[in-house]
Amino acid sequence: FRTSPLGTGEVPGVPYTxxxxxxxxxxxxxxxxxxxxxxxTLVAGGPVTALVDTGGPWGQRRLLGHLAELxxxxxxxTHVICTHGHSDHVGNVNLFPEATLVMGYDVCHGDGCxxxxxxxxxxxxxxxxxxxxxxxxxxxxLGHVSLVVKATSLGTVVVAGxxxxxxxxxxxxRALSEDPxxxxxxxxxxxxxxxxxxxxxxxxxxxxxxxGDSEVSWGEEEEEDATAGDVAEGPG
Numbered sequence: 001f002r003t004s005p006l007g008t009g010e011v012p013g014v015p016y017t018x019x020x021x022x023x024x025x026x027x028x029x030x031x032x033x034x035x036x037x038x039x040x041t042l043v044a045g046g047p048v049t050a051l052v053d054t055g056g057p058w059g060q061r062r063l064l065g066h067l068a069e070l071x072x073x074x075x076x077x078t079h080v081i082c083t084h085g086h087s088d089h090v091g092n093v094n095l096f097p098e099a100t101l102v103m104g105y106d107v108c109h110g111d112g113c114x115x116x117x118x119x120x121x122x123x124x125x126x127x128x129x130x131x132x133x134x135x136x137x138x139x140x141x142l143g144h145v146s147l148v149v150k151a152t153s154l155g156t157v158v159v160a161g162x163x164x165x166x167x168x169x170x171x172x173x174r175a176l177s178e179d180p181x182x183x184x185x186x187x188x189x190x191x192x193x194x195x196x197x198x199x200x201x202x203x204x205x206x207x208x209x210x211x212g213d214s215e216v217s218w219g220e221e222e223e224e225d226a227t228a229g230d231v232a233e234g235p236g
Contacts, residue, residue, distance in 0.1 A: 139183020
């Protein structure tokens, strides 16, 4: 496969449009410190309004401003998906107390009500059947997840958190991985099915597979049905 920069932070679709609200970055310094913040992505247009990762707490006003520019209030966000628990990805979850929170393999509705799901078994957690699902992508952390957005104008988009640091991250990601072998496998799975990847610390990029490569999916149809229903229930 090969990749190329997407060149935009917006991918339209019916019903869901994906918008990168904040492009993540990671800048190491000679003294060993690292200045970083994550990509924050909004997926909206259908019955689900999902925010993927929330950035660090130092960016609270910036995040609220980006949402306000789109006419979105924190109460409008039905789901917050934190790909993993690092501080630059979870720093503003308290802004969305009414949203369903997916934090790694935990799914929480409303006031601390944790609901069963199959993420730890490798099953998708379906937010909107045929359109949005959370999948397990372990490696960077053992409970890392990604959001799959289907049927956009560019095909399938995977908001991948730190499964991919950036488009050309081969010299970076292993040193940051809790389990490089699992992460390598997760990366291969995502590359096999994604047309666009939104990484955790860089701009979105296109994926072009060699002819004959097949798309993969997480779980069987009946397993997806077993984890679906979130849209009908709504948050809380």
